[in-house]
Amino acid sequence: MKFDPMRILAVSNFYDSHGGGLERVAAQLNREFVAAGCDVAWAASDSDGLPENPARLIGLRCVNPTEKLTGLPMPIPDPRSIAQLRKAIRNADAVVIHDALYVTSILAMIFAKTEKKPTVMIQHIGVIPFANSLLNFIMRLANLVVTRPMMDTADRLAFISATVRDDLLGKPPRRRSMLVFNGVDQSVFNDRQRFTRGETRAQWGLPLNATLAIFVGRFVEKKGLRVLRLLAKQRPDVQFALFGQGPIDPREWGLANVHPLGQQPQERIADLYRAADMLLLPSVGEGYPLVVQEAMACGLPVICGNDSAKADPTASRWLSGVNIDLADPQSSAARCSAAIDALVDLPIDTAAMARYAAKAYNWRQMASTLLNSLR
Incomplete structure:
Protein backbone atom coordinates (compact mmCIF):
# COMPACT_ATOMS: atom_id res chain seq x y z
CA MET A 1 0.00 0.00 0.00
CA LYS A 2 1.35 3.42 -0.94
CA PHE A 3 1.01 6.27 1.53
CA ASP A 4 1.07 9.98 0.71
CA PRO A 5 4.15 11.74 2.14
CA MET A 6 3.75 13.83 5.27
CA ARG A 7 3.25 17.47 4.33
CA ILE A 8 5.40 19.62 6.59
CA LEU A 9 5.45 23.41 6.79
CA ALA A 10 8.62 24.84 8.35
CA VAL A 11 8.44 28.42 9.64
CA SER A 12 11.52 30.50 10.50
CA ASN A 13 12.31 34.20 10.77
CA PHE A 14 14.47 34.33 7.61
CA TYR A 15 15.95 32.03 4.99
CA ASP A 16 19.58 31.01 5.33
CA SER A 17 20.52 33.76 2.87
CA HIS A 18 20.20 36.08 5.91
CA GLY A 19 23.33 34.49 7.37
CA GLY A 20 22.16 33.48 10.86
CA GLY A 21 22.62 30.15 12.60
CA LEU A 22 18.90 29.52 13.21
CA GLU A 23 18.16 29.89 9.51
CA ARG A 24 21.01 27.53 8.59
CA VAL A 25 19.55 24.93 10.95
CA ALA A 26 16.11 25.32 9.37
CA ALA A 27 17.59 24.95 5.89
CA GLN A 28 19.46 21.76 6.74
CA LEU A 29 16.51 20.19 8.54
CA ASN A 30 14.33 20.85 5.51
CA ARG A 31 16.84 19.02 3.33
CA GLU A 32 16.69 16.06 5.69
CA PHE A 33 12.88 16.11 5.81
CA VAL A 34 12.79 16.01 2.01
CA ALA A 35 15.36 13.20 1.94
CA ALA A 36 13.11 11.27 4.35
CA GLY A 37 10.28 11.45 1.81
CA CYS A 38 8.29 14.38 3.22
CA ASP A 39 6.59 17.08 1.16
CA VAL A 40 8.15 20.19 2.67
CA ALA A 41 7.29 23.88 2.36
CA TRP A 42 9.32 26.62 4.04
CA ALA A 43 7.84 30.01 4.98
CA ALA A 44 10.20 32.85 5.95
CA SER A 45 10.93 36.50 5.22
CA ASP A 46 12.19 36.98 1.67
CA SER A 47 14.10 40.19 2.49
CA ASP A 48 17.49 38.63 1.66
CA GLY A 49 16.38 36.78 -1.46
CA LEU A 50 15.42 33.14 -1.89
CA PRO A 51 18.06 30.45 -1.30
CA GLU A 52 18.52 27.09 -2.97
CA ASN A 53 16.65 24.42 -1.05
CA PRO A 54 14.65 21.31 -2.00
CA ALA A 55 11.70 22.59 0.04
CA ARG A 56 9.07 24.72 -1.69
CA LEU A 57 9.79 28.30 -0.66
CA ILE A 58 6.98 30.58 0.51
CA GLY A 59 8.62 34.00 0.62
CA LEU A 60 6.88 36.38 3.03
CA ARG A 61 7.13 40.11 2.43
CA CYS A 62 8.19 41.60 5.75
CA VAL A 63 9.55 44.75 7.36
CA ASN A 64 12.37 44.37 9.89
CA PRO A 65 12.54 47.59 11.94
CA THR A 66 14.40 46.34 15.01
CA GLU A 67 17.60 44.71 13.77
CA LYS A 68 19.58 47.88 13.13
CA LEU A 69 18.40 49.40 16.43
CA THR A 70 18.85 46.43 18.77
CA GLY A 71 20.62 43.69 16.81
CA LEU A 72 17.50 41.53 17.12
CA PRO A 73 15.74 40.72 13.84
CA MET A 74 11.96 40.89 13.98
CA PRO A 75 10.41 40.40 10.51
CA ILE A 76 6.78 41.53 10.44
CA PRO A 77 4.75 40.19 7.48
CA ASP A 78 2.30 42.27 5.49
CA PRO A 79 -1.41 41.26 5.27
CA ARG A 80 -0.98 39.36 2.01
CA SER A 81 1.88 37.32 3.46
CA ILE A 82 -0.16 36.57 6.59
CA ALA A 83 -2.84 35.14 4.32
CA GLN A 84 -0.16 33.10 2.49
CA LEU A 85 1.05 31.69 5.79
CA ARG A 86 -2.44 30.67 6.88
CA LYS A 87 -3.11 28.96 3.55
CA ALA A 88 0.19 27.07 3.81
CA ILE A 89 -0.72 25.83 7.28
CA ARG A 90 -4.16 24.77 6.08
CA ASN A 91 -2.45 22.64 3.41
CA ALA A 92 0.07 21.05 5.80
CA ASP A 93 -0.15 17.93 7.95
CA ALA A 94 2.23 19.32 10.58
CA VAL A 95 4.07 22.56 11.36
CA VAL A 96 7.68 22.96 12.52
CA ILE A 97 8.26 26.36 14.17
CA HIS A 98 11.75 27.72 14.82
CA ASP A 99 11.80 29.84 18.01
CA ALA A 100 8.90 31.47 19.82
CA LEU A 101 9.43 35.21 19.79
CA TYR A 102 9.09 36.01 16.09
CA VAL A 103 5.83 37.39 14.73
CA THR A 104 5.83 34.74 12.00
CA SER A 105 6.19 32.03 14.68
CA ILE A 106 3.34 33.42 16.76
CA LEU A 107 1.05 33.63 13.74
CA ALA A 108 2.01 30.11 12.68
CA MET A 109 1.14 28.73 16.12
CA ILE A 110 -2.22 30.54 16.17
CA PHE A 111 -3.13 29.30 12.68
CA ALA A 112 -1.95 25.76 13.43
CA LYS A 113 -4.18 25.60 16.51
CA THR A 114 -7.12 27.06 14.59
CA GLU A 115 -6.66 24.48 11.83
CA LYS A 116 -5.96 21.68 14.37
CA LYS A 117 -2.53 20.90 12.89
CA PRO A 118 0.14 19.28 15.13
CA THR A 119 3.14 21.45 15.94
CA VAL A 120 6.71 20.97 17.08
CA MET A 121 8.51 24.10 18.26
CA ILE A 122 12.31 24.13 18.24
CA GLN A 123 13.62 26.67 20.73
CA HIS A 124 17.09 27.89 19.80
CA ILE A 125 17.65 30.76 22.25
CA GLY A 126 16.80 31.51 25.86
CA VAL A 127 17.25 34.74 27.81
CA ILE A 128 19.31 37.36 25.93
CA PRO A 129 21.08 39.78 28.32
CA PHE A 130 21.53 43.28 26.88
CA ALA A 131 23.73 46.14 28.04
CA ASN A 132 20.59 48.32 27.99
CA SER A 133 18.37 47.81 31.07
CA LEU A 134 15.18 48.68 29.15
CA LEU A 135 15.92 46.01 26.54
CA ASN A 136 16.60 43.53 29.34
CA PHE A 137 13.18 44.27 30.83
CA ILE A 138 11.49 43.92 27.43
CA MET A 139 13.27 40.58 26.85
CA ARG A 140 12.18 39.17 30.20
CA LEU A 141 8.63 40.38 29.63
CA ALA A 142 8.56 38.87 26.12
CA ASN A 143 9.66 35.49 27.45
CA LEU A 144 6.97 35.67 30.12
CA VAL A 145 4.04 36.68 27.92
CA VAL A 146 5.08 35.07 24.61
CA THR A 147 7.73 32.34 24.91
CA ARG A 148 6.14 30.49 27.83
CA PRO A 149 2.62 30.42 26.33
CA MET A 150 4.09 29.34 22.98
CA MET A 151 5.97 26.48 24.68
CA ASP A 152 2.82 25.44 26.55
CA THR A 153 0.78 25.50 23.33
CA ALA A 154 3.20 23.46 21.19
CA ASP A 155 2.30 19.78 20.88
CA ARG A 156 5.99 18.88 20.95
CA LEU A 157 8.83 21.02 22.28
CA ALA A 158 12.50 20.64 21.35
CA PHE A 159 15.64 22.44 22.54
CA ILE A 160 19.02 22.55 20.83
CA SER A 161 20.78 23.38 24.10
CA ALA A 162 20.60 22.08 27.68
CA THR A 163 21.20 25.60 29.04
CA VAL A 164 18.29 27.06 27.05
CA ARG A 165 16.05 24.24 28.27
CA ASP A 166 17.06 24.89 31.87
CA ASP A 167 16.58 28.67 31.48
CA LEU A 168 13.06 28.33 30.12
CA LEU A 169 11.73 25.16 31.79
CA GLY A 170 13.66 25.17 35.06
CA LYS A 171 15.75 22.39 36.54
CA PRO A 172 14.26 19.83 36.66
CA PRO A 173 12.16 20.87 33.61
CA ARG A 174 8.47 21.55 34.28
CA ARG A 175 7.30 19.70 31.16
CA ARG A 176 8.52 17.01 28.79
CA SER A 177 10.71 18.10 25.91
CA MET A 178 13.36 16.82 23.53
CA LEU A 179 17.04 17.78 23.53
CA VAL A 180 18.17 17.61 19.89
CA PHE A 181 21.62 18.95 19.07
CA ASN A 182 22.18 20.53 15.67
CA GLY A 183 23.99 18.41 13.15
CA VAL A 184 27.26 19.08 11.35
CA ASP A 185 27.94 18.51 7.66
CA GLN A 186 30.83 16.09 8.06
CA SER A 187 31.71 16.31 4.36
CA VAL A 188 32.68 19.96 4.93
CA PHE A 189 33.51 20.29 8.62
CA ASN A 190 36.15 17.71 9.54
CA ASP A 191 39.78 17.67 10.62
CA ARG A 192 41.14 16.54 7.26
CA GLN A 193 43.40 19.23 5.79
CA ARG A 194 42.75 20.20 2.16
CA PHE A 195 45.63 22.69 2.17
CA THR A 196 48.57 23.36 4.44
Whole structure:
Protein backbone atom coordinates (compact mmCIF):
# COMPACT_ATOMS: atom_id res chain seq x y z
CA MET A 1 0.00 0.00 0.00
CA LYS A 2 1.35 3.42 -0.94
CA PHE A 3 1.01 6.27 1.53
CA ASP A 4 1.07 9.98 0.71
CA PRO A 5 4.15 11.74 2.14
CA MET A 6 3.75 13.83 5.27
CA ARG A 7 3.25 17.47 4.33
CA ILE A 8 5.40 19.62 6.59
CA LEU A 9 5.45 23.41 6.79
CA ALA A 10 8.62 24.84 8.35
CA VAL A 11 8.44 28.42 9.64
CA SER A 12 11.52 30.50 10.50
CA ASN A 13 12.31 34.20 10.77
CA PHE A 14 14.47 34.33 7.61
CA TYR A 15 15.95 32.03 4.99
CA ASP A 16 19.58 31.01 5.33
CA SER A 17 20.52 33.76 2.87
CA HIS A 18 20.20 36.08 5.91
CA GLY A 19 23.33 34.49 7.37
CA GLY A 20 22.16 33.48 10.86
CA GLY A 21 22.62 30.15 12.60
CA LEU A 22 18.90 29.52 13.21
CA GLU A 23 18.16 29.89 9.51
CA ARG A 24 21.01 27.53 8.59
CA VAL A 25 19.55 24.93 10.95
CA ALA A 26 16.11 25.32 9.37
CA ALA A 27 17.59 24.95 5.89
CA GLN A 28 19.46 21.76 6.74
CA LEU A 29 16.51 20.19 8.54
CA ASN A 30 14.33 20.85 5.51
CA ARG A 31 16.84 19.02 3.33
CA GLU A 32 16.69 16.06 5.69
CA PHE A 33 12.88 16.11 5.81
CA VAL A 34 12.79 16.01 2.01
CA ALA A 35 15.36 13.20 1.94
CA ALA A 36 13.11 11.27 4.35
CA GLY A 37 10.28 11.45 1.81
CA CYS A 38 8.29 14.38 3.22
CA ASP A 39 6.59 17.08 1.16
CA VAL A 40 8.15 20.19 2.67
CA ALA A 41 7.29 23.88 2.36
CA TRP A 42 9.32 26.62 4.04
CA ALA A 43 7.84 30.01 4.98
CA ALA A 44 10.20 32.85 5.95
CA SER A 45 10.93 36.50 5.22
CA ASP A 46 12.19 36.98 1.67
CA SER A 47 14.10 40.19 2.49
CA ASP A 48 17.49 38.63 1.66
CA GLY A 49 16.38 36.78 -1.46
CA LEU A 50 15.42 33.14 -1.89
CA PRO A 51 18.06 30.45 -1.30
CA GLU A 52 18.52 27.09 -2.97
CA ASN A 53 16.65 24.42 -1.05
CA PRO A 54 14.65 21.31 -2.00
CA ALA A 55 11.70 22.59 0.04
CA ARG A 56 9.07 24.72 -1.69
CA LEU A 57 9.79 28.30 -0.66
CA ILE A 58 6.98 30.58 0.51
CA GLY A 59 8.62 34.00 0.62
CA LEU A 60 6.88 36.38 3.03
CA ARG A 61 7.13 40.11 2.43
CA CYS A 62 8.19 41.60 5.75
CA VAL A 63 9.55 44.75 7.36
CA ASN A 64 12.37 44.37 9.89
CA PRO A 65 12.54 47.59 11.94
CA THR A 66 14.40 46.34 15.01
CA GLU A 67 17.60 44.71 13.77
CA LYS A 68 19.58 47.88 13.13
CA LEU A 69 18.40 49.40 16.43
CA THR A 70 18.85 46.43 18.77
CA GLY A 71 20.62 43.69 16.81
CA LEU A 72 17.50 41.53 17.12
CA PRO A 73 15.74 40.72 13.84
CA MET A 74 11.96 40.89 13.98
CA PRO A 75 10.41 40.40 10.51
CA ILE A 76 6.78 41.53 10.44
CA PRO A 77 4.75 40.19 7.48
CA ASP A 78 2.30 42.27 5.49
CA PRO A 79 -1.41 41.26 5.27
CA ARG A 80 -0.98 39.36 2.01
CA SER A 81 1.88 37.32 3.46
CA ILE A 82 -0.16 36.57 6.59
CA ALA A 83 -2.84 35.14 4.32
CA GLN A 84 -0.16 33.10 2.49
CA LEU A 85 1.05 31.69 5.79
CA ARG A 86 -2.44 30.67 6.88
CA LYS A 87 -3.11 28.96 3.55
CA ALA A 88 0.19 27.07 3.81
CA ILE A 89 -0.72 25.83 7.28
CA ARG A 90 -4.16 24.77 6.08
CA ASN A 91 -2.45 22.64 3.41
CA ALA A 92 0.07 21.05 5.80
CA ASP A 93 -0.15 17.93 7.95
CA ALA A 94 2.23 19.32 10.58
CA VAL A 95 4.07 22.56 11.36
CA VAL A 96 7.68 22.96 12.52
CA ILE A 97 8.26 26.36 14.17
CA HIS A 98 11.75 27.72 14.82
CA ASP A 99 11.80 29.84 18.01
CA ALA A 100 8.90 31.47 19.82
CA LEU A 101 9.43 35.21 19.79
CA TYR A 102 9.09 36.01 16.09
CA VAL A 103 5.83 37.39 14.73
CA THR A 104 5.83 34.74 12.00
CA SER A 105 6.19 32.03 14.68
CA ILE A 106 3.34 33.42 16.76
CA LEU A 107 1.05 33.63 13.74
CA ALA A 108 2.01 30.11 12.68
CA MET A 109 1.14 28.73 16.12
CA ILE A 110 -2.22 30.54 16.17
CA PHE A 111 -3.13 29.30 12.68
CA ALA A 112 -1.95 25.76 13.43
CA LYS A 113 -4.18 25.60 16.51
CA THR A 114 -7.12 27.06 14.59
CA GLU A 115 -6.66 24.48 11.83
CA LYS A 116 -5.96 21.68 14.37
CA LYS A 117 -2.53 20.90 12.89
CA PRO A 118 0.14 19.28 15.13
CA THR A 119 3.14 21.45 15.94
CA VAL A 120 6.71 20.97 17.08
CA MET A 121 8.51 24.10 18.26
CA ILE A 122 12.31 24.13 18.24
CA GLN A 123 13.62 26.67 20.73
CA HIS A 124 17.09 27.89 19.80
CA ILE A 125 17.65 30.76 22.25
CA GLY A 126 16.80 31.51 25.86
CA VAL A 127 17.25 34.74 27.81
CA ILE A 128 19.31 37.36 25.93
CA PRO A 129 21.08 39.78 28.32
CA PHE A 130 21.53 43.28 26.88
CA ALA A 131 23.73 46.14 28.04
CA ASN A 132 20.59 48.32 27.99
CA SER A 133 18.37 47.81 31.07
CA LEU A 134 15.18 48.68 29.15
CA LEU A 135 15.92 46.01 26.54
CA ASN A 136 16.60 43.53 29.34
CA PHE A 137 13.18 44.27 30.83
CA ILE A 138 11.49 43.92 27.43
CA MET A 139 13.27 40.58 26.85
CA ARG A 140 12.18 39.17 30.20
CA LEU A 141 8.63 40.38 29.63
CA ALA A 142 8.56 38.87 26.12
CA ASN A 143 9.66 35.49 27.45
CA LEU A 144 6.97 35.67 30.12
CA VAL A 145 4.04 36.68 27.92
CA VAL A 146 5.08 35.07 24.61
CA THR A 147 7.73 32.34 24.91
CA ARG A 148 6.14 30.49 27.83
CA PRO A 149 2.62 30.42 26.33
CA MET A 150 4.09 29.34 22.98
CA MET A 151 5.97 26.48 24.68
CA ASP A 152 2.82 25.44 26.55
CA THR A 153 0.78 25.50 23.33
CA ALA A 154 3.20 23.46 21.19
CA ASP A 155 2.30 19.78 20.88
CA ARG A 156 5.99 18.88 20.95
CA LEU A 157 8.83 21.02 22.28
CA ALA A 158 12.50 20.64 21.35
CA PHE A 159 15.64 22.44 22.54
CA ILE A 160 19.02 22.55 20.83
CA SER A 161 20.78 23.38 24.10
CA ALA A 162 20.60 22.08 27.68
CA THR A 163 21.20 25.60 29.04
CA VAL A 164 18.29 27.06 27.05
CA ARG A 165 16.05 24.24 28.27
CA ASP A 166 17.06 24.89 31.87
CA ASP A 167 16.58 28.67 31.48
CA LEU A 168 13.06 28.33 30.12
CA LEU A 169 11.73 25.16 31.79
CA GLY A 170 13.66 25.17 35.06
CA LYS A 171 15.75 22.39 36.54
CA PRO A 172 14.26 19.83 36.66
CA PRO A 173 12.16 20.87 33.61
CA ARG A 174 8.47 21.55 34.28
CA ARG A 175 7.30 19.70 31.16
CA ARG A 176 8.52 17.01 28.79
CA SER A 177 10.71 18.10 25.91
CA MET A 178 13.36 16.82 23.53
CA LEU A 179 17.04 17.78 23.53
CA VAL A 180 18.17 17.61 19.89
CA PHE A 181 21.62 18.95 19.07
CA ASN A 182 22.18 20.53 15.67
CA GLY A 183 23.99 18.41 13.15
CA VAL A 184 27.26 19.08 11.35
CA ASP A 185 27.94 18.51 7.66
CA GLN A 186 30.83 16.09 8.06
CA SER A 187 31.71 16.31 4.36
CA VAL A 188 32.68 19.96 4.93
CA PHE A 189 33.51 20.29 8.62
CA ASN A 190 36.15 17.71 9.54
CA ASP A 191 39.78 17.67 10.62
CA ARG A 192 41.14 16.54 7.26
CA GLN A 193 43.40 19.23 5.79
CA ARG A 194 42.75 20.20 2.16
CA PHE A 195 45.63 22.69 2.17
CA THR A 196 48.57 23.36 4.44
CA ARG A 197 48.17 25.95 7.19
CA GLY A 198 50.40 28.33 5.26
CA GLU A 199 48.54 27.88 1.97
CA THR A 200 45.17 28.62 3.55
CA ARG A 201 46.36 31.70 5.39
CA ALA A 202 48.09 32.98 2.25
CA GLN A 203 44.78 32.75 0.36
CA TRP A 204 43.34 35.30 2.80
CA GLY A 205 46.47 37.42 3.15
CA LEU A 206 46.83 36.47 6.83
CA PRO A 207 50.17 36.20 8.69
CA LEU A 208 51.54 32.66 8.80
CA ASN A 209 53.01 32.61 12.32
CA ALA A 210 50.68 34.91 14.28
CA THR A 211 47.98 33.57 16.62
CA LEU A 212 44.76 33.56 14.59
CA ALA A 213 41.27 33.77 16.12
CA ILE A 214 38.16 33.25 13.98
CA PHE A 215 34.73 34.82 14.55
CA VAL A 216 31.70 33.61 12.57
CA GLY A 217 28.26 35.17 12.99
CA ARG A 218 26.06 38.20 12.56
CA PHE A 219 27.76 41.53 13.27
CA VAL A 220 25.33 42.54 16.04
CA GLU A 221 25.60 43.47 19.72
CA LYS A 222 24.49 40.15 21.20
CA LYS A 223 27.29 38.37 19.32
CA GLY A 224 29.79 40.37 21.40
CA LEU A 225 31.15 42.71 18.73
CA ARG A 226 31.98 45.42 21.31
CA VAL A 227 33.87 42.85 23.35
CA LEU A 228 35.67 41.71 20.22
CA ARG A 229 36.71 45.25 19.31
CA LEU A 230 38.14 45.91 22.77
CA LEU A 231 39.89 42.52 22.78
CA ALA A 232 41.53 43.28 19.44
CA LYS A 233 42.81 46.56 20.95
CA GLN A 234 44.16 44.73 24.00
CA ARG A 235 45.82 41.97 21.95
CA PRO A 236 47.69 43.38 18.94
CA ASP A 237 49.66 40.11 18.97
CA VAL A 238 46.52 38.21 17.88
CA GLN A 239 44.98 38.38 14.40
CA PHE A 240 41.17 38.31 14.18
CA ALA A 241 39.40 37.03 11.04
CA LEU A 242 35.69 37.85 11.02
CA PHE A 243 33.18 36.05 8.80
CA GLY A 244 29.68 37.52 8.58
CA GLN A 245 27.69 40.67 8.04
CA GLY A 246 25.34 42.94 9.93
CA PRO A 247 24.65 46.51 11.07
CA ILE A 248 28.02 46.79 12.86
CA ASP A 249 30.95 47.35 10.47
CA PRO A 250 34.32 46.17 11.89
CA ARG A 251 36.11 48.02 9.07
CA GLU A 252 35.29 51.23 10.95
CA TRP A 253 37.33 50.12 13.97
CA GLY A 254 40.60 51.01 12.23
CA LEU A 255 42.47 48.04 13.72
CA ALA A 256 45.22 46.46 11.62
CA ASN A 257 44.80 43.04 13.30
CA VAL A 258 41.07 42.80 12.44
CA HIS A 259 40.23 41.27 9.05
CA PRO A 260 36.51 41.37 8.06
CA LEU A 261 36.08 38.67 5.39
CA GLY A 262 32.33 38.97 4.72
CA GLN A 263 30.07 35.99 4.08
CA GLN A 264 31.85 33.03 2.54
CA PRO A 265 31.03 29.48 1.41
CA GLN A 266 31.13 26.91 4.17
CA GLU A 267 34.05 25.08 2.55
CA ARG A 268 36.27 28.16 2.76
CA ILE A 269 35.34 28.80 6.39
CA ALA A 270 36.16 25.18 7.23
CA ASP A 271 39.57 25.54 5.55
CA LEU A 272 40.40 28.54 7.72
CA TYR A 273 39.15 26.72 10.84
CA ARG A 274 41.82 24.10 10.14
CA ALA A 275 44.47 26.82 9.73
CA ALA A 276 43.51 28.89 12.79
CA ASP A 277 44.27 28.65 16.50
CA MET A 278 40.78 29.18 17.97
CA LEU A 279 37.18 30.12 17.33
CA LEU A 280 36.23 33.15 19.41
CA LEU A 281 32.50 33.76 19.96
CA PRO A 282 31.93 36.22 22.86
CA SER A 283 28.15 36.10 22.47
CA VAL A 284 25.25 36.03 24.93
CA GLY A 285 21.75 34.57 24.85
CA GLU A 286 22.81 31.76 22.53
CA GLY A 287 21.61 28.21 22.51
CA TYR A 288 24.33 26.05 21.04
CA PRO A 289 25.77 28.04 18.13
CA LEU A 290 26.17 25.86 15.07
CA VAL A 291 29.56 27.43 14.38
CA VAL A 292 30.85 26.07 17.71
CA GLN A 293 29.94 22.51 16.71
CA GLU A 294 31.43 22.96 13.24
CA ALA A 295 34.68 24.31 14.68
CA MET A 296 34.84 21.33 17.05
CA ALA A 297 34.44 18.94 14.12
CA CYS A 298 37.41 20.65 12.45
CA GLY A 299 39.55 20.21 15.58
CA LEU A 300 39.59 23.95 16.36
CA PRO A 301 39.63 25.01 20.04
CA VAL A 302 36.68 27.21 21.04
CA ILE A 303 36.34 30.19 23.39
CA CYS A 304 32.69 31.15 23.88
CA GLY A 305 30.15 32.41 26.41
CA ASN A 306 29.49 30.22 29.44
CA ASP A 307 25.96 29.29 28.35
CA SER A 308 27.19 28.03 24.99
CA ALA A 309 30.04 26.10 26.63
CA LYS A 310 27.52 24.21 28.80
CA ALA A 311 24.95 23.57 26.07
CA ASP A 312 26.13 19.99 25.60
CA PRO A 313 27.27 18.73 29.02
CA THR A 314 29.40 15.99 27.43
CA ALA A 315 31.27 18.44 25.18
CA SER A 316 31.88 21.09 27.85
CA ARG A 317 35.24 19.50 28.77
CA TRP A 318 36.67 20.76 25.47
CA LEU A 319 35.12 24.25 25.42
CA SER A 320 36.56 27.34 27.12
CA GLY A 321 33.60 29.16 28.68
CA VAL A 322 33.92 32.85 29.53
CA ASN A 323 31.56 35.08 31.52
CA ILE A 324 30.44 37.65 28.93
CA ASP A 325 28.76 40.80 30.29
CA LEU A 326 27.70 43.19 27.56
CA ALA A 327 27.27 45.94 30.17
CA ASP A 328 30.98 45.59 31.00
CA PRO A 329 32.70 44.84 27.67
CA GLN A 330 36.14 45.89 28.96
CA SER A 331 36.19 43.22 31.68
CA SER A 332 34.66 40.68 29.32
CA ALA A 333 37.45 41.35 26.82
CA ALA A 334 40.04 40.88 29.58
CA ARG A 335 38.52 37.50 30.46
CA CYS A 336 38.63 36.48 26.79
CA SER A 337 42.28 37.52 26.67
CA ALA A 338 43.03 35.31 29.69
CA ALA A 339 41.21 32.42 27.97
CA ILE A 340 43.44 32.85 24.91
CA ASP A 341 46.54 32.53 27.10
CA ALA A 342 45.07 29.53 28.94
CA LEU A 343 44.61 27.67 25.66
CA VAL A 344 48.32 28.12 24.94
CA ASP A 345 49.35 27.00 28.45
CA LEU A 346 46.96 24.03 28.63
CA PRO A 347 46.09 22.72 25.14
CA ILE A 348 42.98 20.56 24.74
CA ASP A 349 42.74 17.17 23.04
CA THR A 350 41.50 18.43 19.70
CA ALA A 351 41.52 14.98 18.08
CA ALA A 352 39.17 13.58 20.75
CA MET A 353 36.95 16.65 20.39
CA ALA A 354 36.69 16.21 16.62
CA ARG A 355 35.85 12.51 16.99
CA TYR A 356 33.09 13.32 19.47
CA ALA A 357 31.59 16.01 17.21
CA ALA A 358 31.61 13.62 14.25
CA LYS A 359 29.68 11.04 16.28
CA ALA A 360 27.29 13.22 18.30
CA TYR A 361 26.16 15.93 15.85
CA ASN A 362 24.14 14.35 13.06
CA TRP A 363 21.51 16.13 10.93
CA ARG A 364 19.74 12.92 9.93
CA GLN A 365 19.41 11.82 13.54
CA MET A 366 18.05 15.26 14.54
CA ALA A 367 15.49 15.25 11.71
CA SER A 368 14.45 11.67 12.48
CA THR A 369 13.79 12.52 16.14
CA LEU A 370 11.58 15.45 15.15
CA LEU A 371 9.67 13.47 12.51
CA ASN A 372 9.04 10.62 14.94
CA SER A 373 7.61 13.07 17.45
CA LEU A 374 5.15 14.33 14.85
CA ARG A 375 4.13 10.85 13.75
